[in-house]
Amino acid sequence: MSEQTTFDAIVVGSGMTGGWAAKELTEKGLKTLVLEAGRLIVPEQDYVEHVPPWEMKFRGLGDRRHLMEDQPIQSTCYACDEWSAKFFVSDKENPYTTGAGKPFRWIRGRQVGGRSITWGRQSYRWSDLDFEANLRDGIAIDWPIRYADIAPWYDYVEEFIGISGEALGLPQLPDSKFLPPMELNCIEKSVREELGKHFGSERVLTIGRVAILTQDHRGRAACHYCGPCERGCITRSYFNSVNATLPAAEKTGRMTLRPYSVVHSVSFDAKTRRATGVRVIDARTRSAIEFRAKVVFLCASTLESVRILLHSSTSEFPNGLANSSGELGHNLMDHVNSAGADATIPGYEDRIQVGRRPNGIYVPRFRNVKRKYPDFLRGYGFQGRGYREGWERGIEQTGFGANFKRSLRGPGPWRFSLFGFGECLPDHRNLVELDQTMVDAWGIPVLKIHCAWGDNELAIRKDMAISAAEMLAAAGGRDIEPFADEAPPGFSIHEMGTARMGRDPKTSVLNSFNQSHDLRNLFITDGGAMVSSSCVNPSLTYMALTARACDYAVEQMRKGEI
Amino acid sequence: MKRRELLRLLATGAAFQLAPRQLMVVLGEARALLASQSSARTLNVHQEATVKAMAEMILPRTETPGAADVGASEFIDLILTEWSEEAERRRFLDGLTDVDAQAKTLFGRDFVECSSLQQSEILTALGEEMAVDAERLRDQPLAAGESPSQSFYSMLRQFTLTAYYTSEAGATRELHFEIIPGQFQGCTTDHAEKEEQKQ
Numbered sequence: 001m002s003e004q005t006t007f008d009a010i011v012v013g014s015g016m017t018g019g020w021a022a023k024e025l026t027e028k029g030l031k032t033l034v035l036e037a038g039r040l041i042v043p044e045q046d047y048v049e050h051v052p053p054w055e056m057k058f059r060g061l062g063d064r065r066h067l068m069e070d071q072p073i074q075s076t077c078y079a080c081d082e083w084s085a086k087f088f089v090s091d092k093e094n095p096y097t098t099g100a101g102k103p104f105r106w107i108r109g110r111q112v113g114g115r116s117i118t119w120g121r122q123s124y125r126w127s128d129l130d131f132e133a134n135l136r137d138g139i140a141i142d143w144p145i146r147y148a149d150i151a152p153w154y155d156y157v158e159e160f161i162g163i164s165g166e167a168l169g170l171p172q173l174p175d176s177k178f179l180p181p182m183e184l185n186c187i188e189k190s191v192r193e194e195l196g197k198h199f200g201s202e203r204v205l206t207i208g209r210v211a212i213l214t215q216d217h218r219g220r221a222a223c224h225y226c227g228p229c230e231r232g233c234i235t236r237s238y239f240n241s242v243n244a245t246l247p248a249a250e251k252t253g254r255m256t257l258r259p260y261s262v263v264h265s266v267s268f269d270a271k272t273r274r275a276t277g278v279r280v281i282d283a284r285t286r287s288a289i290e291f292r293a294k295v296v297f298l299c300a301s302t303l304e305s306v307r308i309l310l311h312s313s314t315s316e317f318p319n320g321l322a323n324s325s326g327e328l329g330h331n332l333m334d335h336v337n338s339a340g341a342d343a344t345i346p347g348y349e350d351r352i353q354v355g356r357r358p359n360g361i362y363v364p365r366f367r368n369v370k371r372k373y374p375d376f377l378r379g380y381g382f383q384g385r386g387y388r389e390g391w392e393r394g395i396e397q398t399g400f401g402a403n404f405k406r407s408l409r410g411p412g413p414w415r416f417s418l419f420g421f422g423e424c425l426p427d428h429r430n431l432v433e434l435d436q437t438m439v440d441a442w443g444i445p446v447l448k449i450h451c452a453w454g455d456n457e458l459a460i461r462k463d464m465a466i467s468a469a470e471m472l473a474a475a476g477g478r479d480i481e482p483f484a485d486e487a488p489p490g491f492s493i494h495e496m497g498t499a500r501m502g503r504d505p506k507t508s509v510l511n512s513f514n515q516s517h518d519l520r521n522l523f524i525t526d527g528g529a530m531v532s533s534s535c536v537n538p539s540l541t542y543m544a545l546t547a548r549a550c551d552y553a554v555e556q557m558r559k560g561e562i
Numbered sequence: 563m564k565r566r567e568l569l570r571l572l573a574t575g576a577a578f579q580l581a582p583r584q585l586m587v588v589l590g591e592a593r594a595l596l597a598s599q600s601s602a603r604t605l606n607v608h609q610e611a612t613v614k615a616m617a618e619m620i621l622p623r624t625e626t627p628g629a630a631d632v633g634a635s636e637f638i639d640l641i642l643t644e645w646s647e648e649a650e651r652r653r654f655l656d657g658l659t660d661v662d663a664q665a666k667t668l669f670g671r672d673f674v675e676c677s678s679l680q681q682s683e684i685l686t687a688l689g690e691e692m693a694v695d696a697e698r699l700r701d702q703p704l705a706a707g708e709s710p711s712q713s714f715y716s717m718l719r720q721f722t723l724t725a726y727y728t729s730e731a732g733a734t735r736e737l738h739f740e741i742i743p744g745q746f747q748g749c750t751t752d753h754a755e756k757e758e759q760k761q
Contacts, residue, residue: 059724185748225745351749
């Protein structure tokens, strides 16, 4: 029997947003083909969160020579360790280039589940402080939506995902529909109190809002606190597409999931001005195959979706399909980070933590919230955690012998880390283009990325180090070490903005429902759609926008508009 | 049984024609023989003995296993053979040579031949040197892109502690590591410490 090639819908990508598009479109009755460039993931075989270090060849130090050879870029991500390196791409098979003097770190996952397997799970709603920001500051273009447009969709996806956290009622960080919060540890509680004394309600410390279950939820089990979520989770306690959305799509009987399917381009019919489907290269056989559908959703990640469209040029769209605006590939953003402070906090030495909480603390944005801060536009939030030092502290100590060994048996002093994630302004000059001088392992031209921090991001980075140190001092910290490193963009793995939404087809790629202005049956619902970057982690917003776009697309199909 | 005879029996498969009880004896002897031979690939027998002795001095067997019990020197050999860069491996091996040179100067014999008091003196001196290096690094920050070259003793400590605390015995018996804690408590009393104080 030959393979079915015609569907109602095609979803490109099976990660954070592809999983949602698959679930929503199949549940609404569409026969949907989900294309994934990488291999299938079978949790029982591929998840490794309970493999102890003594079963790992290098005991967690990683297969360094292999990493240097095959994953020199990917292995700069903390999660690409000896256990989880297999959830990150081979840099040799998936090269990219960068503009002169503009390094960019592109961290990628090609397998069913995409980067949702290794994501940081922090989940925050955006607010009108974010959606109105460009308009208020006269930067780039205005968002075509406001908080009221997306709020019901946040409710909708959160109800399915399960987000644990604490409601605070802050205008700049709207509360989600929360499961019970994870517990703060002693030192985090103490820092929270001290911050309250010094900064009032302006700087609040709360437990991270995180897509990890604190109680059983919709057939998935509560977290058992083993720690390393990025290695998978056999109890499906944290959200990723393999654990939650893809099984829901599978249950409808209307999903065809096709791994090893590298999308080459989107095919276009000039007569109808519609996408007719996609061309695929089978990653194993290298043979070409074309699939057709009434509607195409690109959910391949901010940069991969754009790469596909740039590689789908036609005579009508010589600069990339669906790019009549000329904005496709431009306005690339990532959150500025690598700045904050560490300190030792005295006290509570007789107290310990039991279990490994896979979540830290969060300090919501406090700059440019109630009053204008003179040094920069927008703001930043802090992630962080309080923890007790482990046996590793013994490496730098000089002791040895039975007493030394005994001294390392218990935990060391309480330490506290704060590290910022700052908003990045959209800038037309931060862009990606096809590099025709290089192809990937499947013969597709690679991206050339031109992206650099601007003055506003650098001013934010500086302030992150200063205010983190100030807060740790207020909390009674000792040996406070502020830091502000020169990390290039990409480090936050929050790249977004290269196919932005907008009201005007002349200045934006997508309309307010993630639908191409140019091709009405083409949607992009990954991070590409973002018009500004906020300072909070973006995945929850991508998911809410995806569910909203699916609802709109199916309604338009019913009306015969698509 | 002679080594040569044992190896012949195993190599030709003749061992498996022996009666089951005899086969068990032969295999047992084979295991013992193999254990007595170094399987190290970078370290020679003398170097491995030195590493083993130093690692055991850092984390000795107490009421729980020590570094030698968990095979720290084998792990260090793996690291040197399959993980380290060439310059690091050379620095480590040079460091080992220096340890013996120091032992000979001070006590007239190799490190492994020294008394434990003499060995302690050498480890103490290495620790002091490491602390001075660390101090110097704090005072003179490195230029961008430059990374500090880790000293022999710092490498030895890193790999010894890693080998021990990530071993099953080190992680579960010494540190009470549980793969699946099943709960999170953010602020509780240290039961392990309390029990220790009672003992």
